Amino acid sequence: MGRIESNLPNTPHFNPLNPREFRKQAHEMVDFIADYYQNIESYPVLSQVQPGYLRASLPQKAPSLPESLETILEDVKNQIIPGMTHWLSPNFFAFFPSTVSTAGFLGEMLCTCFNSVGFNWIASPAATELEMVVIDWLADMLKLPKSFMFQGTGGGVIQNTTSEAILVTLIAARDKALDVYGSGNLNKLVVYASDQTHSTFAKACKMVGISPRNIRLIPTTIDAGFSLSPVQLKAAVEADMADGLVPLYLCVTLGTTSTTAVDPIELLAGVAKEHGMWVHVDAAYAGSACICPEFRHHLNGVERVDSLSLSPHKWLLSGLDCCCLWVKNPTALVKALSTNPEYLRNKQSESDSVVDFKDWQVGTGRRFKSLRLWLIFRTYGVVNLQGHIRSDVGMAKIFEEFVRSDPRFEIVVPREFGLVCFRLNPDETFGSDYTELLNRKLLDWVNSTGRVYMTHTKVGGIYVLRFAVGATLTADNHVVAAWKLIKEGADALLKTV
């Protein structure tokens, strides 16, 4: 807003951040959102709209003149909400939940309020330092070794998503290797993971120039719980080395997307480290459980790896998007990603007395996301966060018991965290194609009711229903009702068989 300009004839006065108006409208929005949360169960959890529903109903151009907040909120109710798949619904059991909380929301409000662009320390000292503090706090909650902490010899950073955590560590590993083997040898570098690893791994590899021919997604089996076998890894690495290739990077998953399989960190790191590979642990979902002592053993061996990522937006109530990445050797990351343009130079950065997080990530600009984690950790305390994990796991156990108690259903892989992998398998003589068809029909029917949303996967050739417990508002009664609905669908379906 500029007063001289805005007093010119025909130029209306315009202040888009008038504190009085902000206060009034933001209070209105708080009530709108609180009402949404209160009524969330009244909406179909999976949106029932058809493709193009919204594009067809909105104007093709932005309005020339202002519209009121009331008009816009009416449109949110009538046009947006019907097209939402309600991730916050307590009846959302699809994918992995993306959890939120009041504290996370308040932290996000503060982050938006400051809107600081903390690319380097001076541009926002509090943003950089608070991030260093909370990432150490979370490392401590996970009992990570000091080698991953700023309090020790490593450090961490908030990325947007796991994809970026993998991307930047892969680049650090690649550049380190090319320094040794020469920049013309990119085609010799080979990366390893299991066939259960998230698809973002192969995508990141392709992004950084690793040929798809050099991406080894080692097959897993149902007997081994879809976990990556150190023996098979060793065989693959040795075969590649015999072919004159260079093992570069191993992605170990703690809690795969399909079935929450856990790769054995210690044994796999043992194999990889013999050959100087960078080992990354993708603990996006299940890593959060390791703040509870009873799950911490899944991280055993983490002291041997190079990097670890975990997304608090999945299970630690932070809301999207917030992925914590720890590295043992920040120098490798910074060497690969640093820039030093004149327009960002400043005394503190040049004195090496500070961390400039732009050199730990893809982009330059970055938000003050650590506020969310700070508010969550302080508002709830570690004890309640542990309780929250245990409560979700407890509800998944209840669902698992329901499944086991009905002979028409089966648990496909053992449950470890909040995800139950099951299927309808009423008659072994039906054959796998027909059994898959039954499960597809059951899933479609359940989701079409709008009362529950689940998704599926396919592992070891088996079509599996995934029931992921953990939406923030989910309580026992929702799990009980979901099971009742699934049984109702199965009853109807099996009558027609």
Add this chain to the structure above:
Amino acid sequence: MGRIESNLPNTPHFNPLNPREFRKQAHEMVDFIADYYQNIESYPVLSQVQPGYLRASLPQKAPSLPESLETILEDVKNQIIPGMTHWLSPNFFAFFPSTVSTAGFLGEMLCTCFNSVGFNWIASPAATELEMVVIDWLADMLKLPKSFMFQGTGGGVIQNTTSEAILVTLIAARDKALDVYGSGNLNKLVVYASDQTHSTFAKACKMVGISPRNIRLIPTTIDAGFSLSPVQLKAAVEADMADGLVPLYLCVTLGTTSTTAVDPIELLAGVAKEHGMWVHVDAAYAGSACICPEFRHHLNGVERVDSLSLSPHKWLLSGLDCCCLWVKNPTALVKALSTNPEYLRNKQSESDSVVDFKDWQVGTGRRFKSLRLWLIFRTYGVVNLQGHIRSDVGMAKIFEEFVRSDPRFEIVVPREFGLVCFRLNPDETFGSDYTELLNRKLLDWVNSTGRVYMTHTKVGGIYVLRFAVGATLTADNHVVAAWKLIKEGADALLKTV
């Protein structure tokens, strides 16, 4: 929260998203933030803390037990705010401003409220479709050809930052080229930009495996306004081709970071297209001005390029982070970035009737950011957004006139948008080193007062002070006061000479 679990002895009841509590605490936070905006001028705009100030004062571990919102907000006041460089202060003239607005804030609140993870259409139909609508709206405001619009044959997507927009288009271009030239020829691909191009360009190139040897940052001169010369581009391309190299990608900048230089899109695209290169326009900051007819000519020739990015968080009031990327050929992008894991398969995606934005970006998960733009465009209307751009430019003109009116100062490069590049140059006999020292001292002093924050750059060997007008709350009186302060600094400094 799980009721059975939470009723166990010793497990306190825990609901981190109780709507009543949410409503109460979010209202408190609104007032806290509105107060911050009201008092923002009372804080030093550039934080005056020393490295380590916060880390030293916070506990080394997260608390076990909950703390109250009141305690936390006290800490925000006493520990965080002193360490903030206040990007929203009306006295912030550093870098490029990152603008916000009430409407953008409310849109962000809604985005956080839904917390939908719109990786594909079905996971959040409204999020995908609203993004398609608003990105077409902005294309229309910029008078982009239909070939960049979903209403036409192209389309757009919201990335986090320009870095990602460059990264993904570069990958699309690279993979298209390697399909033609063979995957072993990565080392033959050459990219072009000017030496004024943002450092993120060279970083993105290195990330995707382009050798630094193959990155041509063509020198610019003050006489040509630091704009990339089509003649020099042509010469560089031809020299590379004579060496058996393959021209891949040209990054054209509309409004460089140092001085807002504008590269001539039409002429440069002419050269690049003769050789089949991908042409990207980085219009991060100045692109927004093109919603005003009087600035639109800077986009002339855009119909010949392949992609264009522009960050509404810079000048269109959206807050971080929001970068719009348009592409003429979405297929190339999707081919390079798509994944199709079983756990994300669904009828709508397989029928090709919908857009799945995960295939247009680095990561999988993504937030419902289009809500911010939708609220901004509707709440203010195009007319007010144009007025806002003009008002900022008007204030920059006022500052430019102040500089021109004082013979001790000079404008280093002509001003086109909201950035004024100037320096103290009281005596040509001082020599360039001494003049630079004077300007460094002046900048340090101005920033040390906490009353104004400016930054610097160096172009054509000249150390330049950058005065970037456009923080949302800035009005004429702040520009007037800033100039008065700068003059006061110069007076004192020159007395000692």
